[in-house]
Amino acid sequence: MILSVLLLIAIALIIFLVSALLSLRRKVNETTKTLTAVRRIYRLILEDLDFDSVVQKTANSIPEELKFGTGVVSIYDERTRTIRRISASVTSQAQNAVKTLNASIKKPFNKIEISIDDPNNLMAKALRERKIFTTPDVYDVLGPVLTREEAAKIQEIMGTKTTFVLPIFLKNKPIGVFLASTQKKQENVTEYEMNIITDFMNTIGVIIYNSKLYTSLQETTESLNEANTKLKALDKLKDDFVSIASHELRTPMTAIRSYSWMALNRPDVVLSEKMKKYLSRTLISTERLINLVNDMLNISRIESGRIEVLPKQFDIQQLVQDVFSEVDVKAKEKNLHLKLTNSQLPLVFADQDKVHQVLLNLIGNALKFTPVEGTIEVSFFCDGQIVEVLVKDTGVGITQENISKLFEKFGRLENSYVMAATTGGTGLGLYISKSLVNLMGGKIWAKSGGLNKGSTFIFTLPVANKEVLANAAKYTIKLGDQAKPLEPVSI
């Protein structure tokens, strides 16, 4: 007796265990199925980052997976506090409903905006209360924008029996509402379908939010690109304007210069001493003005990065010799001695035109600031890596505190002003020279024993050795169409 009771208990236990096991297995299977379905949906949606296609795929996902009639994505706009429909699934029911809304009801699908404060609309309620709602009546999600009759018409077209209203959140922030409608009655919706809908709702927020960010980033990039193109065009207009304006400026300045020269130099023009003085000051000032225009053009080109540096190997001593021949006439006017101290030098690797400009400027300055019978000497020093070019004069010199100001824009020193004014100096030459030397990977500095003790200007250039030639790109600035030429230096 006891034995059969025990046997019965054992059988009951086994039956219970087996059924529990079976139910567990069923649950596991169902969960796996749900997870697989949800994963499938995400994978599809995540294929794209663009907001419009992410939203479209989201709208399609539930109808596709669960064979529902429609899916609609609405986005919540914080600024206007409204929920606006932005995408409907491509299912025939949804598309027919959209068509009817646009054409016969004349309330276009994407114009159906629901205030989040609407007391009756379930979409507003779902967002406010952070809850899923289910309704058999589409008026609950279309009203009050649509009348009851209009909503009934849409419901008929879609054949909808149940609509799920799913609020979408991300980190507690309302993102939008997803509507999924089916022709099934609510009681016929399976647990599996409910699971998918809830899982979907819980994670769709981050996807929509990310794609919105991505798209706005893309839009920002696009508008930045557009702005950049416009700026480039404006920059070119400005450049052209500056070029033309400076050329136009030079024409009348040349006329002033030419006529004052003519007045001063024609033997048939008789001038009083005062008139001569006035005219020669007019002439010098005009020369200065012309030089200023050129220097300012050069500075604007240097500072806007429009100057190319195209280095090659060349003999710096030969270039100094050429510059000496160029300034020979000026030197003779003041009886200045030009001296070149030759040394055994390797070739340098630099942009010859730019070095020419720097030499003209430094030697030109020496010519201006050295009194008659003085000497201007160019010598060199080389340590195998760089060549130092030293331009030394026996001129007015520079005080220690002024040395640092030399290479600044308009850094002309007080005691040099009168001399500069009478020689057509602009106060920009050394700044330009420094910029050019730096562009070529060199340095420039000055030293002086003090007032009336002469000055030495030194700049360095890289030696054209194996290492430098192997790294030629480091010393090169190629700009193509963007490049602007330098205006010539006058001395």
Add this chain to the structure above:
Amino acid sequence: MDNNKFRLLVVEDDQFLREFYQELLQAEGYLVDVAAEGETAAQKIHQGGYNLILLDIMLPKKDGLMILKENKINPPQSANGPIVMLTNLGQDAIVKNCFELGAAGYLIKSAINPDQVLTEIHNYLKPITPQA
């Protein structure tokens, strides 16, 4: 030298500068013809017979570079002497372009004194025998 046997053409659109160069050169005894814009200049150059031509670049109707180009393709009926650019455009690329198109010299108006212009002209004319 008998400057009055040399025929010079000055192409310059700015009236003051044109008259300036005309006066400067006439005072030296040259026979000076002028053109104030590119098309007239091109016609005169094409007719030819100048011992030297001073040619601006920025000109109305036809610029100096175009005139050089046409002159190269379609040589003048009667030969001309050298064409020397007299301009305020000093950029290396334009200078190079002018020489490639057959210019013999390049003077920057704002950078040189009128006496230097005369010296340059004198030097360009030195090897040339005046045209009959």
